Amino acid sequence: MRLFFIILFVMPIEIYCQSNFEKGEKLFTQEKYTLAKPIFIDFLRENPNHLKTIEYLGDIAGHLKDWDNAILYYNKLKQGNPKEANYYYKYGGALGMKAKDSNKFKALGMIGEVKESFEKAIELNPRHIEARWALIEIYLQLPGIVGGSEKKASSYANQLLKLSQVDGFLAKGYIDEYFDRYNSAETNYLKAHAIGNSNTTFQKLFNLYKNKMNKPQKAEEFKNQFIK
Secondary structure, three states: HHHHHHHHHHHHHHHHHHHHHHHHHHHHHOOOHHHHHHHHHHHHOOOOOOOHHHHHHHHHHHHHOOOOHHHHHHHHHHHHHOHHHHHHHHHHHHHHHHHHHHHHHHHHHHHHHHHHHHHHHHOOOOOOOOHHHHHHHHHHHOOOOOOOOOOEEEEHHHHHHHHHHHHHHHHHHHHHHOOHHHHHHHHHHHHHHHHHHHHHHHHHHHHHHHHHOHHHHHHHHHHHHHHO
């Protein structure tokens, strides 16, 4: 009888906590981040090691451009599960965005840890596509004097080509476009589009024709062809 009352008392608490988490999750999927945030914070107080809640709070902080809290939550995720590649990827992304918003001197002091986080994500998950894209961006954006390198960016593009031909050709096209090699960019984007035929591959070519190659007529013809 005593056991029955203990179960009767404990079960409503568990149901309440679970329903609270599900409520926050539903609001998150609806992109109602400011409403979901306090629900997840309350749930985390009762369940301090609940990794999915910590991840949601990190994601919310990221959506709200609150990089300090995003870094804090993603760092907790790394500590809670140091073998999960995506936690390192998200931590590196938040740290990179904070560096981008910081002064140049402070940013340079952070960039090493940003790269290490993405590299760790690839080490833990050799098929991690997003971390390679992030490293391509870093090596393109950084000045050569502090580690920027087209060669290193291209090496990650080549890795992407082996994992996903669409991503690989998009990455190669992106590097060409960054250095104003528009004809080469077009060739690579066309290869990506021939394989993927997606909104992403279309948009890359459309923007290239319209905004970089000054070919608005070709952009419209390509658009009409894609719609058909």
